[in-house]
Amino acid sequence: MTSTFRVLLLVVLVGCGSTKPTEPTTEDIVVGTWDIYSDMEFNRGDFLGTCEYRSNGQMECDSGETHGQWKIEGNLHYEISDGVTEEGTDMIIEVVDEDNIHEAEHGIQKWTGQRRMLCLLPMKESDVLPAGSSNDLRLAVSAAQAAGAVICERFHAEASTVHRKDGKGEVTETDLVAEAAIFDVLSGSDHGILSEEAGGTHENADLWIIDPVDGTTNFSRRLSLCAVSIGLRLGGQLALGVILHPVTGEVYLAERGLGAWKNQQRLHVATTDDPSLAVIYLTHGYAAEHRRRYGEALARFAETSYPRTFGSTAAELSFVAAGAGDGWICSGDELWDFAAGMVLVEEAGGRVSDWRGADWDGQSTFTIVSNGAIHGFLTDTVSDLQPV
Secondary structure: OOOOOOEEEEEEEEEOOOOOOOOOOOOOOOOEEEEEEEOOHHHOOOEEEEEEEOOOOEEEEOOOOEEOOEEOOOOEEEEEOOOEEEOOOOEEEEEEOOOOOOOEEEOOEEEOOOOOOOOOOOOOHHHOOOOOOOHHHHHHHHHHHHHHHHHHHHOOOOOOOEEEOOOOOEEEHHHHHHHHHHHHHHOOOOOEEEEOOOEOOOOOOOEEEEEEEEOHHHHHOOOOOOEEEEEEEEOOEEEEEEEEEOOOOEEEEEEOOOEEEEOOEEOOOOOOOOHHHOEEEEEEOOOHHHHHHHHHHHHHHHOOOEEEOOOOHHHHHHHHHOOOOOEEEEEOOOHHHHHHHHHHHHHOOOEEEEOOOOEOOOOOOEEEEEOOOOHHHHHHHHHHHOOO
16 A cells, blocks of 8 residues: 555445445455445545455455555455455555445544544554654644544534634634644643643743644635644753644654654655755735735745745645755744744754844744755845844
């Protein structure tokens, strides 16, 4: 499988020339050839491949076709229990029919009844945590996964009610429930909490810095680019960060001295040093002045590079840390938007400064993050736009 983490894939098996069972069990599945169709929300009904169920209780699938994110490769063997479970790989296939979906456990989620697979989450902490992780990092991952489960559950549900926050963006019930899930996990911690929805104080030296749904506008419109962002400041310095992409199941994390990681794969910033090839993300706050300076910066980079705006600061910063972008320009975002991502980029070998190139002071929201190689180009381009 192309997936590098464990997922639950609900499928419908249709036997060639046979009647689909109403309660699929080992005994109901007729020996012979079966067509497999997806029953997931994003590609329901797509043909995934052909499998042969054998009398010895194995199912062998032979298809090289790619459908969405999934690829069925040759000679995959499945052992039938009360469903079809692939052994030794990163996927579980549950045998269902359209009206009867067996209960299945998937990490911190459980699907029963008519519920469908909505998005992907790692099965357990050991799937994402590198060796040497601190207890605080483990706690942050658990909290991010709890919030991710909320987002995953609601992503394809009925449209969320969206409320405006006094000119400071949007909030949905999902933001609040995801935030509560994070608070529940962090309740035993001695550190203070600063969160986008519940607020808090910046004054604590030891402080969890949380955005439960970074990219609320994207989420409310069913755009998958949203993220959970959890940073931790210790002794006044950013110490770790976790960014979870609940729809794709990717967990980006970093801790000082431990490096930056995505699902246990070490991350490094890109080596791009040619501004004409650079992918640069830009974001802005809600004030009119922030938007104006963002617009001026965007116009300048449009003449020299490849500017992008995705609507989720946390996602953009995780992309820079992973080498999928070369720079990030912030005009007025809040600390909870970028605290986790800054640790990620620095631990991946990148650099952080204000628009004039001075070291970030922990407060400025006119911030540049880069792979280091193009940092001078970025500051030269926008230094005159930074407020005095």
